[in-house]
Each structure stands twice: as C-alpha cells, then as structure tokens.
Amino acid sequence: MMALTPRTLAGSLALTLALLASGCTTTVTDPVGAPQPEAGGPGPQPNAAQSSQGSAAPDDLGQRSRDGGYWPASVQLGEHPELGPVVLDGQGFTLYRFDRDNAAPSQSNCTESCLTRWLPVLVNEKVKFKDLDPSRLGAAARPDGTQQVTVGGWPAYRFVDDRVPGQISGQGADGLWFVVAPDGGKAAAPIGQNGESSPR
Numbered sequence: 001m002m003a004l005t006p007r008t009l010a011g012s013l014a015l016t017l018a019l020l021a022s023g024c025t026t027t028v029t030d031p032v033g034a035p036q037p038e039a040g041g042p043g044p045q046p047n048a049a050q051s052s053q054g055s056a057a058p059d060d061l062g063q064r065s066r067d068g069g070y071w072p073a074s075v076q077l078g079e080h081p082e083l084g085p086v087v088l089d090g091q092g093f094t095l096y097r098f099d100r101d102n103a104a105p106s107q108s109n110c111t112e113s114c115l116t117r118w119l120p121v122l123v124n125e126k127v128k129f130k131d132l133d134p135s136r137l138g139a140a141a142r143p144d145g146t147q148q149v150t151v152g153g154w155p156a157y158r159f160v161d162d163r164v165p166g167q168i169s170g171q172g173a174d175g176l177w178f179v180v181a182p183d184g185g186k187a188a189a190p191i192g193q194n195g196e197s198s199p200r
Contacts (some may be wrong), residue, residue, distance in 0.1 A: 067111070067144045069120035075149060075156070077131035080168065080179070083187040087132070087151055087180045089121060092165030095156045097180040103153030106140035110157065118157040118170075118177070121149040132182055152184015 063071045074090025087095045098118065100109045110118050120142060127137045127149055139147040140155055149156045159170030159177070170177050178186040 065120070065122060065142075065144055065146045067120065067142060067146070068115040069122040069142065069144075069146055069148065070158070071122045071124060072128070073121055073123035073149045074128040074130075075121070075132060075137070075151070076129065077182055080187065082189055083168070083171075083179055083181075084190045085182050086187045087156065087182055088165070089158060090128070093158050093162055094166070094168050094170070095121060095151070095180050096159055096170050096177050097151070097154040097184070097186070098157065099176040099178070101155050103150075103184065106138065106150045106153045106155060108140060108142055108148055108155040110155075111143060117160050119160060120146070121156040121158060123147045123149050136183055150184075151180050151182070154180060154184045156180060 065071075072090070075095065076088050076090065076092075078086045078088040078092070078094075080086050089095055096118070098108075098110050101107060102109070108120065110120070122142075123139045124147075127139065129137055132151075136152050138150045138153070140150050142148050157177075159173070161167075161169050168179055171179050181187040
C-alpha cells in the first residue's frame with residue numbers, strides 16, 4: 001500500500017518512521033470552552049508507539065476519552081500519490097470522515113460499537129495544525145462531553161486498523177468511510193490523473 005507524505009511549507013517531505021521517534025507525550029485536561037485553531041502545532045508525537053512488528057498499538061494513543069477518542073488534537077496536511085491532498089493527525093496517521101455524520105451543523109453519529117474501530121480525534125482548548133486552512137477547522141461536541149476536531153464541518157476519525165503512518169485501510173469501508181481532504185470533502189485522485197475524480 002502506498003504511503004502518505006506530510007507536506008511542509010518548504011515542499012513535500014518523505015514520510016518515515018521518524019514520525020514516531022521524537023517528542024514527548026502531551027498531558028491534556030478536559031476540553032474547556034469552544035476550541036479554536038492554533039497555527040504552528042507541534043510535529044508528530046510518539047503517542048502511538050510502534051511495536052517490534054511495526055504496528056502502532058491502539059492502546060498507546062495517549063489520554064483517551066470514555067468513548068474511545070484520543071488527545072491531543074494536532075492535524076497536518078499530507079499528500080497521497082493516488083488521493084492527492086489529505087489530512088493526517090500529528091503522528092502522520094490518516095484521518096477519515098463518516099457519511100452518516102452531519103457537517104452543517106457538525107454532528108458525529110458514530111457511537112457505541114462504531115467507536116471500537118473509528119477513534120474520534122479530540123481537541124482540548126485549541127486545534128493545533130500545520131499547513132491547513134484554519135477556516136476549515138473546528139470542533140463539535142460529542143455525547144460524552146468531549147470536543148471532536150472537524151474538517152470542513154465533518155468530524156474527523158482515525159481507523160484502528162491503520163497500524164503505521166500512511167496506511168489508508170479504512171478508505172471506502174462499508175461504503176461510508178473516506179479519507180478526508182483538507183476542505184472536508186472526500187479525498188480523490190486529482191482530475192486528469194486517472195481521467196476522472198471521485199465525487200465529494
């Protein structure tokens with residue numbers, strides 16, 4: 001499977017497992033107030049520890065909510081060779097959107113058993129981001145009182161079966177889950193690459 005490459009202002013930078021090798025776990029508190037985007041968020045953090053088999057253990061995501069979401073919120077722009085621009089979390093893992101959610105107003109409809117596979121990306125007081133349009137970022141309240149990062153109004157999730165940065169094994173799952181583009185749409189091949197692009 002082809003890997004995602006995080007973008008930087010200086011251009012594309014090859015994605016390596018160094019995304020998991022630096023930094024410290026961030027201590028966060030319960031969400032307070034209405035989160036706002038914060039530019040220049042920290043680089044990838046090692047909260048998803050890589051095992052000797054090269055897989056990221058879901059239990060090592062850092063602080064978790066009772067519904068399975070994870071902190072801290074940090075999102076960045078990435079580039080996929082087939083899907084084009086995509087959104088990654090701060091560790092370089094692919095983020096997804098759910099067709100049964102709502103974008104206007106933002107609302108997550110992934111609850112109960114859905115949360116065993118799809119992990120809400122949670123935010124504390126501010127959404128930390130890199131190379132993304134802050135006007136596209138926000139947060140939506142979840143049933144457990146936490147705040148979930150939104151992209152273009154769509155709540156963002158990480159897929160539990162994506163074991164290393166760059167995997168997109170959740171793409172198209174159940175015909176409802178898709179890699180999220182920077183504008184909140186469904187990431188799709190750029191027009192002209194394959195003669196057509198997928199509808200958003």
